[in-house]
Amino acid sequence: xxxxxxxxxxxxxxxxxxxxxxxxxxxxxxxxxxxxxxxxxxxxxxxxxxxxxxxxxxxxxxxxxxxxxxxxxxxxxxxxxxxxxxxxxxxxxxxxxxxxxxxxxxxxxxxxxxx
Amino acid sequence: xxxxxxxxxxxxxxxxxxxxxxxxxxxxxxxxxxxxxxxxxxxxxxxxxxxxxxxxxxxxxxxxxxxxxxxxxxxxxxxxxxxxxxxxxxxxxxxxxxxxxxxxxxxxxxxxx
Numbered sequence: 270x271x272x273x274x275x276x277x278x279x280x281x282x283x284x285x286x287x288x289x290x291x292x293x294x295x296x297x298x299x300x301x302x303x304x305x306x307x308x309x310x311x312x313x314x315x316x317x318x319x320x321x322x323x324x325x326x327x328x329x330x331x332x333x334x335x336x337x338x339x340x341x342x343x344x345x346x347x348x349x350x351x352x353x354x355x356x357x358x359x360x361x362x363x364x365x366x367x368x369x370x371x372x373x374x375x376x377x378x379x380x381x382x383x384x
Numbered sequence: 385x386x387x388x389x390x391x392x393x394x395x396x397x398x399x400x401x402x403x404x405x406x407x408x409x410x411x412x413x414x415x416x417x418x419x420x421x422x423x424x425x426x427x428x429x430x431x432x433x434x435x436x437x438x439x440x441x442x443x444x445x446x447x448x449x450x451x452x453x454x455x456x457x458x459x460x461x462x463x464x465x466x467x468x469x470x471x472x473x474x475x476x477x478x479x480x481x482x483x484x485x486x487x488x489x490x491x492x493x494x495x496x497x
Binding site for chain 2: 304313371
């Protein structure tokens with residue numbers, strides 16, 4: 270069965286420092302995609318970054334990068350130069366190719382950025 | 385502006401009542417999804433649809449029903465059979481394909497009184 274595990278319920282980081290949010294996944298399907306979403310207190314889900322299972326390089330989007338280690342089945346999100354507006358819930362999600370496009374979500378990590 | 389709208393933002397329901405949550409998108413996406421989020425939890429899939437007039441059950445479909453009569457619209461009905469419906473409901477849409485992200489609406493917060 271497919272599963273996403275986020276082991277950090279809450280994290281603190283000092284403003285302007287980098288932070289890594291952990292995500293491990295489990296699937297036996299060779300074709301899948303990994304996503305990170307941000308959920309502020311308003312509730313909306315904001316797409317941050319995507320990594321495909323066949324991508325050779327780690328994905329980057331501005332201050333966000335994904336540390337993809339396929340053999341270890343991990344897809345950690347790295348946020349560089351944290352800002353106060355980064356305080357939110359962060360969800361890791363996986364889409365498996367033959368599963369109708371649905372996303373499987375982890376439990377989330379609540380990130381708090383300190384001034 | 386393209387996007388997904390959900391209404392209402394807040395909804396209160398008495399026990400035993402059916403309620404319908406609206407989801408509309410103007411992104412021309414074929415696929416649409418309904419998720420449920422409980423406090424402190426991740427999202428769980430209720431129903432999804434990849435084409436008009438067709439939809440599939442997700443992981444927690446019991447007590448819910450959907451329709452997909454138009455590409456733009458994917459309403460969710462929470463029936464009286466859903467024993468614990470109080471939750472935050474999120475609708476999403478995407479282009480069909482593994483690498484395409486899902487775009488989410490602002491959500492509806494349902495409370496059963």
